[in-house]
Amino acid sequence: MEKDPSFNVLGSTLAPCSTEPMTGFFRNGACDTCAADTGSHTVCAVMTDEFLAFSKYVGNDLSTPRPEYGFAGLKSGDQWCLCASRFLQAHEEGCAPQVNLHATHVRALDIVPIDVLREYAVILD
Numbered sequence: 001m002e003k004d005p006s007f008n009v010l011g012s013t014l015a016p017c018s019t020e021p022m023t024g025f026f027r028n029g030a031c032d033t034c035a036a037d038t039g040s041h042t043v044c045a046v047m048t049d050e051f052l053a054f055s056k057y058v059g060n061d062l063s064t065p066r067p068e069y070g071f072a073g074l075k076s077g078d079q080w081c082l083c084a085s086r087f088l089q090a091h092e093e094g095c096a097p098q099v100n101l102h103a104t105h106v107r108a109l110d111i112v113p114i115d116v117l118r119e120y121a122v123i124l125d
Contacts, residue, residue, distance in 0.1 A: 001026075001034045007106045009117055015102040017044035018079040021072060031081040031105045040111060044103035045082040046122055047074050051097040054090055079103070079124075084111035091116055098122035 003026065006014040019029040025041040026032050033042050045051070052063045052074060062080065065073040074080055079100060088111055090096040099120040108117065 001036045003032045003034050004105070004107060006030065006032055009101055009104050009106055009109055009114060011106075012102070014105055015044075015100070017081050017100065017103040021074065021078060021080070023079065023081045025081065031103055031108075033105050033107050039083040040085065040107060041081040042084050042105035042108035043082045043087045043112065043117070044100040045080055045087060045096075046098040046100065046124075047076055047078045047080060048095075048097050049076045050095045051090055052076070054093060054095045055086065058086075058089070060086065084108045088112050088116070091120075096120055100124055 008014045014030055016029045017023050017031050022029060024030050024032055025037040031042045031044050033040060055062050062074045087096055099117050101121050
C-alpha cells in the first residue's frame with residue numbers, strides 16, 4: 001500500500017497525531033491514508049467523553065479496552081485518527097470532538113468541509 005502524500009488541511013507537512021495511543025490507518029502515529037483506507041481515517045480528533053459515548057452508541061466503541069488487539073481504549077483528551085465520515089456525522093449530531101488541523105490529512109476535505117473542521121480546531125502544545 002502506497003501512502004498518499006503527507007499534507008495537512010492547512011497545506012503544510014502532516015504533523016503526528018498520537019503515538020500514545022498509537023493511531024492511524026498505518027499505525028504510524030499519523031493520519032496518513034491511501035486508496036485502501038476506505039474509512040478515510042484522516043481527522044486527528046481530540047476525544048471527549050461526549051464523543052466517545054456517541055461513537056459507542058452508533059456502534060464503534062472506542063473506549064472499551066480490547067487487549068486481544070493491543071488496544072487500551074480511548075479516554076477524553078486522547079488524540080485519534082478518526083474516520084472523516086464519523087466526524088461529520090458527530091458534527092451533524094452536535095457532539096463532534098475537537099480537531100488538530102496540523103495533524104488532519106488533506107484527504108479529510110474530500111468528506112468534511114474546511115469550515116466545519118475549523119469550527120472544532122484546537123491548538124495543542
